[in-house]
Amino acid sequence: MLKPIKSLYITKQVREFDRIAIEEFKTPGLTLMQRAGEAAFKALKQYWPEAKAILVVCGKGNNAGDGYVVATLAQQAGLAVKVLYLGEPERLTGDALLAADGAKAAGVTILPFSGEQFIHTNADVIVDALLGTGIKGEVKSDYKSVIDSINAASVPVL
Numbered sequence: 001m002l003k004p005i006k007s008l009y010i011t012k013q014v015r016e017f018d019r020i021a022i023e024e025f026k027t028p029g030l031t032l033m034q035r036a037g038e039a040a041f042k043a044l045k046q047y048w049p050e051a052k053a054i055l056v057v058c059g060k061g062n063n064a065g066d067g068y069v070v071a072t073l074a075q076q077a078g079l080a081v082k083v084l085y086l087g088e089p090e091r092l093t094g095d096a097l098l099a100a101d102g103a104k105a106a107g108v109t110i111l112p113f114s115g116e117q118f119i120h121t122n123a124d125v126i127v128d129a130l131l132g133t134g135i136k137g138e139v140k141s142d143y144k145s146v147i148d149s150i151n152a153a154s155v156p157v158l
Helices: 011-024 029-047 062-076 094-105 115-119 141-152
Strands: 053-058 080-085 109-112 125-129
Touching: 011 029, 029 062, 029 094, 029 125, 053 062, 062 080, 062 094, 062 125, 094 109
Parallel strands: 053 080, 053 125, 080 109
Antiparallel strands: none
């Protein structure tokens, strides 16, 4: 059973936390991304301890980097892992590109998104790494179709 969230931060606060960590505490962005991925993977194992296979769906920005970190950790833990991407990993930049390269090096299966893959998924959990604090306005149609596919799957979503 999931525990209720007691408090949340607004986008502006999260961005400020990142800025402080990077600029004032000199914490590399990749370190923050790795910590986020580690926390997400820990939550996945806590809430779905019997999960043996995960599907990570990555977008085009830094949130995708978090997803690639989760995929790498899951692969290293012996889970069956597949990443479906909306944005080609080679087109990522900065820390997200480094995280994608780490997942490739770890042997994670990385494929372009196709709605058909959700119909035939054998994943125990889907990890949504599509959008983060950078989203502005309405969700674009390419993302909407991916979100609709995730929502239609009969699998829990992190």
